[in-house]
Amino acid sequence: MQKLLILAALAAVSIGQPVSAQTAPANPSVAVAHKDLDLRTAAGTKALDRRIWRAVVEVCGTAPDFDIAGKNDVRQCRRDTKRVASVQADVVVANASRGEPIQVSSIRN
Numbered sequence: 001m002q003k004l005l006i007l008a009a010l011a012a013v014s015i016g017q018p019v020s021a022q023t024a025p026a027n028p029s030v031a032v033a034h035k036d037l038d039l040r041t042a043a044g045t046k047a048l049d050r051r052i053w054r055a056v057v058e059v060c061g062t063a064p065d066f067d068i069a070g071k072n073d074v075r076q077c078r079r080d081t082k083r084v085a086s087v088q089a090d091v092v093v094a095n096a097s098r099g100e101p102i103q104v105s106s107i108r109n
Contacts, residue, residue, distance in 0.1 A: 029105035055104040
């Protein structure tokens with residue numbers, strides 16, 4: 001009986017533990033450098049767009065093929081994050097600024 005109570009207590013303690021060590025950062029972000037690009041050219045803006053997309057994929061992550069809801073969340077995150085990053089890129093390209101990196105952060109909740 002005493003062994004059963006000890007096992008029950010251990011189970012209750014382990015169930016009540018938070019899983020904070022396994023959680024991802026709330027809003028991961030990646031800086032997209034563009035100092036080396038000539039943003040006055042189509043090739044430069046295309047290269048910037050590719051860099052932004054790679055950053056978007058990195059900050060939004062992936063989901064396993066069997067997780068349909070997770071896949072949908074990743075797609076939505078990529079769409080929304082790309083939209084926000086593109087606005088920043090448009091400002092940078094319009095100003096032909098070559099110094100400040102574009103900060104791409106996931107907007108996933």
